[in-house]
Amino acid sequence: MSTQLPTQIPTGGYNFAYLDEQTKRMIRRAILKAVAIPGYQVPFGSREMPLPYGWGTGGIQVTAAIIGPEDTLKVIDQGADDTTNAVNIRSFFQKTTGVATTEKTREASLIQTRHRIPETALSEGQIMVYQVPIPEPLRWLEPREGETRKMHGLAEYGVMQVKLYEDIAHYGHISTAYDYPVRVNGRYIMSPSPIPKFDNPKMDNSPALQLFGAGREKRIYAIPPYTSVKSLDFEDHPFEIETWDGACAICGATDSYLDEIVTDDTGGRIFVCSDTDYCGERVEAGHKGADDEEKAA
Amino acid sequence: MNKLLQVHDLTKTYGARTGCANVSFDLYPGEVLGIVGESGSGKTTLLRCLSAQLEPSAGTVAYDMRVKGLTDIWSLSEPERRMLTRTDWGIVHQNARDGLRMEVSAGANVGERLMAVGARHYGNIRTEAEDWLTKVEIDTGRIDDLPASFSGGMQQRLQIARNLVTQPRLVFMDEPTSGLDVSVQARLLDLIRTLVSRLGIACVIVTHDLGVVRLLAHRLMVMRRGQVVEQGLTDQVLDDPQHAYTQLLVSSILPV
Ligand SMILES: Nc1ncnc2c1ncn2[C@@H]1O[C@H](COP(=O)(O)OP(=O)(O)OP(=O)(O)O)[C@@H](O)[C@H]1O
Ligand SMILES: [Mg+2]
Ligand SMILES: [Zn+2]
Numbered sequence: 001m002s003t004q005l006p007t008q009i010p011t012g013g014y015n016f017a018y019l020d021e022q023t024k025r026m027i028r029r030a031i032l033k034a035v036a037i038p039g040y041q042v043p044f045g046s047r048e049m050p051l052p053y054g055w056g057t058g059g060i061q062v063t064a065a066i067i068g069p070e071d072t073l074k075v076i077d078q079g080a081d082d083t084t085n086a087v088n089i090r091s092f093f094q095k096t097t098g099v100a101t102t103e104k105t106r107e108a109s110l111i112q113t114r115h116r117i118p119e120t121a122l123s124e125g126q127i128m129v130y131q132v133p134i135p136e137p138l139r140w141l142e143p144r145e146g147e148t149r150k151m152h153g154l155a156e157y158g159v160m161q162v163k164l165y166e167d168i169a170h171y172g173h174i175s176t177a178y179d180y181p182v183r184v185n186g187r188y189i190m191s192p193s194p195i196p197k198f199d200n201p202k203m204d205n206s207p208a209l210q211l212f213g214a215g216r217e218k219r220i221y222a223i224p225p226y227t228s229v230k231s232l233d234f235e236d237h238p239f240e241i242e243t244w245d246g247a248c249a250i251c252g253a254t255d256s257y258l259d260e261i262v263t264d265d266t267g268g269r270i271f272v273c274s275d276t277d278y279c280g281e282r283v284e285a286g287h288k289g290a291d292d293e294e295k296a297a
Numbered sequence: 298m299n300k301l302l303q304v305h306d307l308t309k310t311y312g313a314r315t316g317c318a319n320v321s322f323d324l325y326p327g328e329v330l331g332i333v334g335e336s337g338s339g340k341t342t343l344l345r346c347l348s349a350q351l352e353p354s355a356g357t358v359a360y361d362m363r364v365k366g367l368t369d370i371w372s373l374s375e376p377e378r379r380m381l382t383r384t385d386w387g388i389v390h391q392n393a394r395d396g397l398r399m400e401v402s403a404g405a406n407v408g409e410r411l412m413a414v415g416a417r418h419y420g421n422i423r424t425e426a427e428d429w430l431t432k433v434e435i436d437t438g439r440i441d442d443l444p445a446s447f448s449g450g451m452q453q454r455l456q457i458a459r460n461l462v463t464q465p466r467l468v469f470m471d472e473p474t475s476g477l478d479v480s481v482q483a484r485l486l487d488l489i490r491t492l493v494s495r496l497g498i499a500c501v502i503v504t505h506d507l508g509v510v511r512l513l514a515h516r517l518m519v520m521r522r523g524q525v526v527e528q529g530l531t532d533q534v535l536d537d538p539q540h541a542y543t544q545l546l547v548s549s550i551l552p553v
Contacts, residue, residue: 141398154376158413162398162405165412168419169402169441234419 017064018096023047027065027220031211034222039184040152041135046218051088056114056131057215060089063112063129066211067093072100074108079116079257079274086114103277117199119256119278122208124225130193132214135221137181137191157189160232168237177242183230184223192229198241198257203229248273249289251282299361301326301467301499302347307356309342315523316342320356322518322528326466327497331514331531333504333546339523340503341471347501348388348469349378360467383413387460387468387498391475393452396459397444403430403455404440410463429458433488450481454488461492468493470502474509486512507547511535519543 015021023045030044049057067073073093077086081103089112090101102108105120114131122128138148141159151157160181167175180197184190192200193212203210203223210223223229233239247254249270256278258271272289273279302324309316317339324330332340345351347358349370359367363385370378382388390396397406407426408416416422427437433454435447444452453473460468473489474482490513493500502513510517510531518528519540527540538544 141400150375154379156379156413158409161412161417162401162409165405165408165419165422166401169404169423235417236420 014096016069016097017067017093018050019047019061019064024065027061030220031062031065031222034211034220035209035224037188038223038227039182039188039190039221041219041221043218044220046215049215051092053216054133055085056089056112058213058217058220059112059114059129059131059215060092060213061215062211062213062220063093063110064096066127066129067097067099067110069097069099071097071109072102072107074102074105074111074277075113076111076116076118076275076277077114079118079259080276082276104281105277113195115194115196116257116274117195117202119253119273119275120281122202122206124207126208128206128208128210130195130210130212132191132193132212132219133216134179135191135212135214135217135219137189152188155187157183160189161234164232164234164237168234174233174237174239180239181232183232185227186230189232190221190223190229196242196257197231197239200229200231200239201241205229244271246271247290248279248282251279251287252289253279253282253287298325300324300367301328301361302501303357303359303367304347305357305359307343307346307358308354309339309346309351310354315339317346317520318523320525322525324467324499324501326499327494328516329493329500329502329514331502331504331510331517332520333507333510333517334520335546336505338520340520342523343520344469344471344501344503348386349382350388383410384463385465385467387457387463387465389453389456389460389468389470389473391472393444393449393456396456397452399444401443402441403435403444403447406444406455406459407462410459414463425462426458429462430455432461432492433458434484448481449477450485453477453485457489457492461496461498464496465498467499467501470500472504473502475505489513507535507549519546 027044030042034042047061049060051057075086075090077083093099094101105118110127112129136148138151138159142148164174178194178196179191180200182190182192182200192203205226205228207225209225212221231239244258248256248258250272253273256273256275259274260269260271262269300323305321307320308318320343334340346353352371357369359369362368404423404426407429408422411422411425427440430437430440435451435454444455447455474485486509504510514531517531517534518525521542527534527543534543535547538547
């Protein structure tokens with residue numbers, strides 16, 4: 001997290017990582033507070049970024065505040081490194097910092113993400129930065145900010161169970177599939193951002209530092225390494241992750257989050273890993289998907 | 298028997314205007330107290346002060362806490378006070394929209410208080426919600442419907458179920474039957490009377506309607522311009538009013 005700007009790095013005329021040093025210090029103070037109180041939403045003075053809200057300006061500001069010249073950055077969107085959002089953010093930081101970028105989870109020191117946590121287990125020293133559209137998990141039932149703050153302060157979290165109750169009453173099971181609420185360190189209830197609930201268990205006791213930035217709502221929160229993160233549930237309807245009947249058509253993985261892809265206009269479809277890096281790594285290691293095995297047979 | 302609520306010299310002013318002034322009374326477990334008076338006489342102000350929704354300007358409201366005994370509710374920490382109001386107390390609002398969560402089902406409305414105090418077994422919460430819907434005469438087939446699809450009387454009954462599910466010892470009601478058709482009012486009053494007496498719940502009920510107090514209240518307080526002008530056993534006050542204002546009220550010369 002060095003912040004000295006070596007003069008030889010081309011930053012396109014901007015300060016290193018675009019934000020001025022004073023703004024970065026302000027954001028870092030918010031991050032430090034967030035790390036000290038896991039799951040607690042810290043307000044910060046969100047700045048205008050050269051990207052519209054909805055493009056991850058909260059995550060971008062967090063990344064800009066902590067990125068150093070030695071970092072290796074990975075940016076993912078829906079599990080892939082090559083979507084428009086991911087490409088734009090990566091090139092933004094390439095231009096403004098000159099840091100190395102990678103698509104490999106293992107090689108990255110800093111991973112900015114929207115919608116997914118990589119399948120490859122994270123390790124100590126890595127930092128995840130999540131782009132968050134709606135940071136307040138209680139907002140759906142309580143529009144007043146003063147009241148939600150009080151509810152967090154007093155840990156009055158009955159209404160979060162009400163949400164899950166409604167799911168079960170209407171669908172027979174907890175139908176919430178994304179942004180599934182969690183309790184951090186046994187204290188604050190936190191919105192994990194719109195990742196699938198499949199990824200929730202990866203947040204629990206992770207060796208990586210996890211930072212969450214909401215630009216429009218001006219909030220930062222964090223999960224320090226090795227912190228308990230539990231998904232809310234009922235005793236008779238315990239938390240469960242998604243499962244698939246088949247395996248990845250490309251690499252044969254049965255332990256990864258699969259996206260459905262329509263292959264032709266007669267209803268043909270296959271399932272493939274949403275995490276393209278994970279899938280590619282498995283293929284390189286010699287794993288094959290069901291399709292390839294059929295062809296080989 | 299121990300006092301459940303002890304109110305002493307309670308005063309609430311809004312700037313120069315008086316909401317209610319120097320109100321004192323005791324309430325015992327299982328007792329129903331009616332508060333009547335003309336519009337603007339301070340009934341709602343008093344009820345909100347009693348039920349911790351509004352901090353008094355002077356005076357005390359002491360409640361018989363299960364562990365600590367009689368305790369000034371404004372000496373409690375905010376979490377303690379909020380917990381008290383959600384478990385040992387109930388508040389039934391005049392407007393059901395103020396007392397219900399309109400965006401979740403009837404079952405969730407009833408179950409919320411249980412979940413707030415730690416219930417985490419869906420099946421048990423649901424059974425309890427069904428049980429309470431039955432008690433307030435709402436068809437359990439409506440358990441997953443939104444309160445907005447309920448009639449006014451059903452919404453009030455749902456509010457009552459939502460409050461009583463944690464078995465409170467004290468319930469505050471502000472005009473619970475106003476705005477309802479006469480026949481619906483009668484049914485609601487019967488229900489309130491049955492539940493309150495069967496469960497032995499103490500109740501403070503604000504109303505314009507002397508018929509309501511005659512039916513429900515053991516004791517009656519008559520308010521005028523923020524002051525209590527007369528209080529006593531309901532039948533005594535209504536049948537033999539002492540204060541000139543009460544006499545006018547009872548003879549229905551004054552519109553209440
Ligand atoms: N929030 C407020 N700010 C200023 N004055 C208030 C406020 N609320 C009530 N008052 C005043 O306090 C007095 C008592 O009002 P309150 O609402 O308690 O009467 P009420 O007996 O409940 O009347 P109603 O039968 O019409 O509901 C009135 O003079 C009213 O104008
Ligand atoms: Mg009133
Ligand atoms: Zn794969």
